[in-house]
Amino acid sequence: MWKVQLFVFVEIVLLSMALVTMLAADFSRVVIILVLFLLLLYYYFGKQKGNFLLVASMIMLFFIIMLNPYVIAALLFALVYGMIVAYPYIYKENQETHLVYEEDVEIQSEKNRWLGDLQHFSKDSCQFHDINLLRIVGKDTIHLEDVILVNHDNVIVIRKGFGDTKIIVPLDVEIQLQINTLYGELNFLHHPSRKLRNETISLTTPDYKRANKTVKIVLVSFLGNVEVVRK
Incomplete structure (x- = not known):
């Protein structure tokens, strides 16, 4: 130590x-x-x-x-x-490890856009896939109102330095939100605005565990406001 x-x-x-x-x-x-x-x-x-x-x-x-x-x-x-x-x-003796996949592995690759404003899922209705963003500066708007969400395995992870984040969630989808930020403001559904000052908070809608469709949002940022709305 x-x-x-x-x-x-x-x-x-x-x-x-x-x-x-x-x-x-x-x-x-x-x-x-x-x-x-x-x-x-x-x-x-x-x-x-x-x-x-x-x-x-x-x-x-x-x-x-x-x-x-x-x-x-x-x-x-x-x-x-x-x-x-x-x-x-x-110089430790290497130990061979064999991994056997019964099915073909699907690989999806997408380059990170570190700067600029981005609109996610804003063009066409499509099947939801987990979001894992790494950003330096920019505003992100994630449109989930026209996306097909199923089950409880829907995850959005955002790590960014500076910029606001807005997430639009369908009416029939329950939400779990975890935020870790240094400075910003949170607007979560109909709740009053909350100042964020170097803290970590977690919010969960009442029917999250019982709902058929849920989304988990994890956001880590340095400076920026967060807004989660239903539509």
């Missing part, structure tokens, strides 16, 4: 020194302020025209971070620590 504590302590010290040196440099400080300003501008106004400037400034900030000597030291220390921890398992 002490090895993990030592690793965490050294990483915190190195990354703290990296942050101090970046804030001390005028150019780095300007880039950080520019990125934060563009993120707030995008969050409040949803402007698409500033996407190029936002992406360019984030790329510039990435290189500033990665070229910082303390960040490089933190990465090298993590690499050495990982090699030391993994060393006993490298």
Whole structure:
């Protein structure tokens, strides 16, 4: 356990020194302020025209971070620590594992769109499939009112940094909602609005366990409002 504590302590010290040196440099400080300003501008106004400037400034900030000597030291220390921890398992005798599938495995692949506003299930009525989103910035609207939902195995998982999320659920579908966010506001069905401040909450409609059709929504975000409505 002490090895993990030592690793965490050294990483915190190195990354703290990296942050101090970046804030001390005028150019780095300007880039950080520019990125934060563009993120707030995008969050409040949803402007698409500033996407190029936002992406360019984030790329510039990435290189500033990665070229910082303390960040490089933190990465090298993590690499050495990982090699030391993994060393006993490298020369361990391999054990073969055979997996036999009785049926063909169906593979669905979809690229993540990290930026921009997205509408899910908004074009055509279709069979529901589980949603697993990874987003940086953008507003997501998930339309379930025209989607065929069956049974209790319907899951929506959203992990995002900044942006609002709206989920439209049919009248005959019960809901379980789990939210973990740093700052935002929740509007859940007919309930009063609730401020979210660095907390995790779980809401379940009364007939969730007895209903024929349900959907489970898991949302983890840094900054953004959440709205769940019936239609």
